[in-house]
Amino acid sequence: MSAPATIEIKDEIATITMNDGKANAINPTMLEALNACLDQAEKEAKVLILTGREGRFSGGFDLKLMMSLPGEEVKALVDGGGKLAYRLFNFPMPVISACNGHGVAMGCFILLSSDVRIGTAGAFKIGANETQINMVLPIFASELVKARVATDYLTRSMVFGELFDPDTAIKAGYLDQVVEADALMATAQGFAEGLKPLSSPSLTGNKRLLREETLATIKASLPWD
Secondary structure: OOOOEEEEEEOOEEEEEEOOOOOOOEOHHHHHHHHHHHHHHHHHOOEEEEEOEOEEEEOOEOHHHHHHOOHHHHHHHHHHHHHHHHHHHOOOOOEEEEEOEEEEOHHHHHHHOOOEEEEEOOOOOEEOOHHHHOOOOOHHHHHHHHHHOOHHHHHHHHHOOOOEOHHHHHHHOOOOEEEOHHHHHHHHHHHHHHHHHHOOHHHHHHHHHHHHHHHHHHHHHOOOO
């Protein structure tokens, strides 16, 4: 069985593609594959593009799996998602998410962890629906929402768990731009080419200065080996 996330590096631009053939659910297998790809990107690239498959960026944590796990394993999975979000938010190069469609729950937290977020036009839903599925946001997720979602949309996003279409997701702060599906990757590539000359220790340092309080709170909420 092929890995649910793969990487291609060309001209110092790494493109990580999530494709499990379904909803690109975040589970231990996906987390392991994503982190392996990120390890390679850190060594070989200057800009990262993260994308999914047609119609699906990520549907969030694998809820079916979570319902079958004991409590400590559920916590470990959620912590793994938190560590992924922390890593992306703190990544030492520009991170561009090319959101192919739905980006729900952990999928939207990946968007909030990215520097540039490009969405696909269409009947897609983006946002943190935890209230609607009777869940409380973990600290990493709530901190990302508070840091990046527009003030006028905070209650709708975090308290009501509202999901937004791509155009409204721009206003809410989950996306920066929406394009047609056939232009998504070309647009992401254009951003990557423009950001590549800026990829440097100074960019990394300024990114971390901007986000230091959020990063510190997220880091303190997670277990580390």
